[in-house]
Amino acid sequence: MLRNNIIAIVAISFIAVGAMWGIGNLLNPPEEAELPNVEGVLLVARDNLFNGTNPDIHVKVGVPKKLVVVNNDFSRHDLVVDELNLNTAYLRGGQDFKTAIVTEEPGVYEYYCSLHPDTMRGKIIADP
Ligand SMILES: [Cu+2]
Structure with a gap:
């Protein structure tokens, strides 16, 4: 009892x-719920690729775009864009990094993983 x-x-x-x-x-x-109008991009690092295809990311100059980088791999990865001062630092498997893409000039900016620059490389395209 x-x-x-x-x-x-x-x-x-x-x-x-x-x-x-x-x-x-x-x-x-x-x-998250307080920012319903912020458009975002999710890049998942896996098998030494971003999203399987290293997709082009389109942004508008002066309009910040939310960027979330997730490492779903066994090895470490990062994401770097030299011209935009963007660097997630090394992410271990299961870690993520939230940031924003902000451009001031139209053009093409390369993003890449500093540990695997040969396979993990894509383009951020900033339109006026
Ligand atoms: Cu990598």
């Missing part, structure tokens, strides 16, 4: 904590 009561108390405690956590999330929505 006592044992059943203890189990019930533990179960109720879990429900209470869960409910508080849920309410807390409602009151403090993640930051």
